[in-house]
Amino acid sequence: MRARPGVRARSALLGVAGVALLALVWELYKAVGPATGVVVGGVTVLPRTSDLAMPHLVTMFARLGDPVISTPGSPMLWSAVVGAAGFTLGIAAVGWIVGVVVGFLLALVMQRFRTAESALLPWIVLSQTVPLIALAPLVAGIGSQVRFGEARWQDWMSVALIASYLAFFPVSIGALRGLESPDAAHVELMHTYSVGWWKTLIHLRLPASIPYLLPALRLAAASAVVGTVVAEVSIGLSGGVGRMMVEYASASSGNPGKPWAPIFGAIIIGLVSAGFVAVLGLALARYRRGEVNA
Amino acid sequence: MKHSTRIMIGVGAMAAVTALVLSGCSSTTSPSASGGSTKLTPVTLQLQWVTQAQFAGYYAALAQGYYKKEGLDVTIKQAGTDTVPITSVAKGEADYAISWVPKVLGSIEQGVSVTDVAQIFERSGTTQISFKDKNITSVAALKGKKVGSWGFGNQWELFAGMQKAGINTDTGINLVQQAFDMKGFLAGDIDAAQAMTYNEYAQVLETVNPKTGKLFTADDLNVINWNKDGTAMLQDAIWADTTKLKDAAFQKETIAFIKASIEGWVYTRDNPQKAADIVTKAGSTLGTSHQLWMTNEVNKLLWPSTDGLGVIIPAAWQQTVKIAKATKDNTGKTIITAAPPSTAYSNTYVNAALKQLKAEGVDVMGTSYTPLTVTLNEGGK
Numbered sequence: 001m002r003a004r005p006g007v008r009a010r011s012a013l014l015g016v017a018g019v020a021l022l023a024l025v026w027e028l029y030k031a032v033g034p035a036t037g038v039v040v041g042g043v044t045v046l047p048r049t050s051d052l053a054m055p056h057l058v059t060m061f062a063r064l065g066d067p068v069i070s071t072p073g074s075p076m077l078w079s080a081v082v083g084a085a086g087f088t089l090g091i092a093a094v095g096w097i098v099g100v101v102v103g104f105l106l107a108l109v110m111q112r113f114r115t116a117e118s119a120l121l122p123w124i125v126l127s128q129t130v131p132l133i134a135l136a137p138l139v140a141g142i143g144s145q146v147r148f149g150e151a152r153w154q155d156w157m158s159v160a161l162i163a164s165y166l167a168f169f170p171v172s173i174g175a176l177r178g179l180e181s182p183d184a185a186h187v188e189l190m191h192t193y194s195v196g197w198w199k200t201l202i203h204l205r206l207p208a209s210i211p212y213l214l215p216a217l218r219l220a221a222a223s224a225v226v227g228t229v230v231a232e233v234s235i236g237l238s239g240g241v242g243r244m245m246v247e248y249a250s251a252s253s254g255n256p257g258k259p260w261a262p263i264f265g266a267i268i269i270g271l272v273s274a275g276f277v278a279v280l281g282l283a284l285a286r287y288r289r290g291e292v293n294a
Numbered sequence: 295m296k297h298s299t300r301i302m303i304g305v306g307a308m309a310a311v312t313a314l315v316l317s318g319c320s321s322t323t324s325p326s327a328s329g330g331s332t333k334l335t336p337v338t339l340q341l342q343w344v345t346q347a348q349f350a351g352y353y354a355a356l357a358q359g360y361y362k363k364e365g366l367d368v369t370i371k372q373a374g375t376d377t378v379p380i381t382s383v384a385k386g387e388a389d390y391a392i393s394w395v396p397k398v399l400g401s402i403e404q405g406v407s408v409t410d411v412a413q414i415f416e417r418s419g420t421t422q423i424s425f426k427d428k429n430i431t432s433v434a435a436l437k438g439k440k441v442g443s444w445g446f447g448n449q450w451e452l453f454a455g456m457q458k459a460g461i462n463t464d465t466g467i468n469l470v471q472q473a474f475d476m477k478g479f480l481a482g483d484i485d486a487a488q489a490m491t492y493n494e495y496a497q498v499l500e501t502v503n504p505k506t507g508k509l510f511t512a513d514d515l516n517v518i519n520w521n522k523d524g525t526a527m528l529q530d531a532i533w534a535d536t537t538k539l540k541d542a543a544f545q546k547e548t549i550a551f552i553k554a555s556i557e558g559w560v561y562t563r564d565n566p567q568k569a570a571d572i573v574t575k576a577g578s579t580l581g582t583s584h585q586l587w588m589t590n591e592v593n594k595l596l597w598p599s600t601d602g603l604g605v606i607i608p609a610a611w612q613q614t615v616k617i618a619k620a621t622k623d624n625t626g627k628t629i630i631t632a633a634p635p636s637t638a639y640s641n642t643y644v645n646a647a648l649k650q651l652k653a654e655g656v657d658v659m660g661t662s663y664t665p666l667t668v669t670l671n672e673g674g675k
Contacts, residue, residue: 052477052501070582070675071574080579137376144387236374238344238577246375247344247579250493252475254500255581255673 023057030054055256063257064264077261081241085265088228088240089272091156095163096224096273100217102164103171110172111179111205112197121176128169132227136162136234155237163227167220174216178209210287217280221273229266241265334367335547340379340388344372345578347588348492348530349392350569351414355558357572364550370576380408383535390551395528395611396629397447399618402638403630407536410639412552412604412647413611414559417595418526420451422518423479423495424486430516433459433523442472442484443624450629452488454525454621455518469624476501486518492591496584500674509672527614529595532604536637545643553647556603556658563593563660581674590666597660602652604644611639 030049037053038046047053064078075083106124110117139158146153182204190200232242244262251258281288341349352370355361361368371388373379379391380398384406391408398408422441424430430439433455441456443449456463463469470484476497479487489495495517503510520526532552538544562569570582570589578585600607618629651658 048481050481050504052480068579069574069585070671071571133376136374137378137381140374141381141385141387232374234374234376236344236372236377238372243344244579249475250497250584251581251673253477253480253497254502255675258673 052256059257060260064261081261081265084241084244085268089269091160092163092224092228094160096167096221099164099167099220100171103168104175106172107175110176124172132230133234136231140235158235159228159231159237162231163224166223166227170216170219174212175209178212179205182208207287210284214281218277221277225269225273334365337366337368338388339368340371340382340391342373342379342393345576346580347570347573347585348592350562350573350589351559352555353572353576354561354569355554358561360554360557364554366550380406383408383533391533392530393533395531395614396450396618399634400629402634408533409536409539409637410531411534411548412532412644413528413606414604415530415595417521418529419490419492419595420520421489421491422486423489424516426514426516428485430486433518436486437461437466439485440470441467442470442487444472444488449623450621451520451525451527453623454617455520455523458525492588496587496670499670500672527617528610548643549646552644553650560656563597566590566666583671584674587668587670590668594665597663599659602648602658606639606641
């Protein structure tokens with residue numbers, strides 16, 4: 001699975017081309033599309049092209065270079081967005097780590113004990129059907145009554161917890177499939193060596209699980225970021241891009257570029273977290289013999 | 295060799311995550327801004343929305359040290375989209391909450407026992423605005439029009455007003471779900487949109503009119519004001535847990551909290567620009583002129599005060615209850631089916647607070663209040 005430099009350069013080029021194409025389609029539609037949008041049978045299927053609905057890309061980027069508000073001492077919008085993105089990314093990272101650890105431990109327990117698998121798996125699947133908007137106030141409410149001695153439960157912990165709640169799911173499912181993926185012949189070989197469960201785990205099951213685990217980690221990273229942004233909005237934690245989207249929405253008519261800024265922040269977070277999992281995959285490249293999507 | 299490179303990459307990645315985690319932690323654990331005096335009583339106030347000048351009085355009271363003077367260490371909590379302030383009070387997560395009366399009346403009927411201890415907003419800030427060319431100069435003219443409504447408990451004055459004007463709200467109008475920005479209104483999806491005087495109305499005035507190339511002006515708009523139309527309902531009030539109010543210490547705390555809050559609002563009335571700056575400093579990202587506009591418009595809803603700021607006027611309360619009982623919205627439901635218990639509001643605490651303030655020579659009536667004329671800039675900048 002070693003990519004030759006030429007292939008790398010080509011895929012990077014394709015990535016850039018994709019972004020450029022998106023920008024081109026946006027501006028092209030804005031230029032030629034009808035001002036009132038495309039309406040079929042009373043339903044708008046393509047958006048309006050007015051400056052309010054679809055600001056020029058230039059407007060969005062130019063706005064990033066202005067201060068957030070005109071009060072002296074206000075930071076530049078881009079730096080506020082980068083700060084907010086860092087804040088959200090930090091919480092998402094905590095959520096991701098907790099989710100990955102919990103998900104992986106659950107997978108281990110389920111692999112080890114058949115009963116545990118029958119008992120836990122339905123609940124793990126069921127857990128993802130609880131809507132986030134029902135869960136978020138519950139977590140925040142319970143959290144606000146938790147104290148560790150002098151220290152108090154912080155709102156960001158609630159957000160991280162909600163992120164981990166979304167992130168653990170793909171990891172537990174992916175890791176379980178991965179841990180159970182070795183052929184019977186290989187497992188039986190271990191038996192004939194009279195090797196215990198731990199050694200089988202370390203030498204056979206863990207390496208075999210990597211191709212299943214990496215896509216799961218990527219999914220978990222995406223879930224953690226989405227969970228963080230939504231939970232920020234839901235429980236009202238300020239500082240991150242989720243909250244920024246709510247706060248800037250009121251500027252959408254008079255200052256159409258501003259509400260797009262936190263969306264760029266969310267894109268940065270997505271890129272960084274995807275990049276991080278890619279780096280992780282690079283480090284584990286020895287074990288990647290074709291990836292299996294969870 | 296190759297192997298160790300990969301391990302290094304892995305270690306590097308882990309280090310990156312750890313750094314992110316730490317940065318996430320450090321930026322949130324800001325120390326509570328109390329002065330360290332141990333005698334202060336910790337108090338939590340739950341707002342119903344994000345930090346903005348709608349709550350200027352509380353932020354002013356905090357920044358000016360009025361709460362501290364009354365022996366309170368107040369933490370102001372912003373709301374998320376799923377926060378129900380009254381639930382926070384009922385669960386004991388907050389001591390006081392700011393909420394609109396009609397929304398709380400519903401919660402009270404559901405079994406929550408809370409009391410309106412101070413009616414900070416005397417007048418309603420909700421209006422229905424339309425461009426002049428739609429010719430909607432009265433409520434009756436809404437008939438057959440595309441009428442915007444936010445829903446979520448913000449729709450009752452609108453429905454009561456239309457029903458009072460004899461419009462069948464099921465068939466007589468085209469109800470449009472309105473988002474929390476004015477794009478739908480500006481694009482013509484909505485003929486008459488809900489707008490708070492202190493927020494959405496200003497959002498329209500901060501937008502460039504494509505026809506003239508200049509900002510929209512008040513002359514471009516017709517405004518239906520529910521205060522004039524007789525279907526206004528009481529809005530921002532301070533709520534406390536009814537059971538907790540039986541405790542003598544909490545009664546004292548409540549009087550102190552109301553007193554300092556009113557002082558904050560008096561400060562906001564007399565120093566609107568400074569109050570707006572305090573709110574911005576507290577973390578609001580609203581544009582500078584928009585923030586001042588909001589402060590000024592909110593002041594107009596409070597001042598001049600009829601019976602002293604915070605006093606619940608029984609007639610206004612009854613009007614709110616009556617509308618809450620009789621008005622059906624598009625889902626066919628009313629807010630409440632029976633009158634709320636007598637514990638739903640009490641003037642005991644606010645009167646005690648006002649008495650102290652008057653003794654200190656604070657003007658709690660604002661008889662001579664004159665609003666500013668705020669000029670809005672494009673985008674509220």
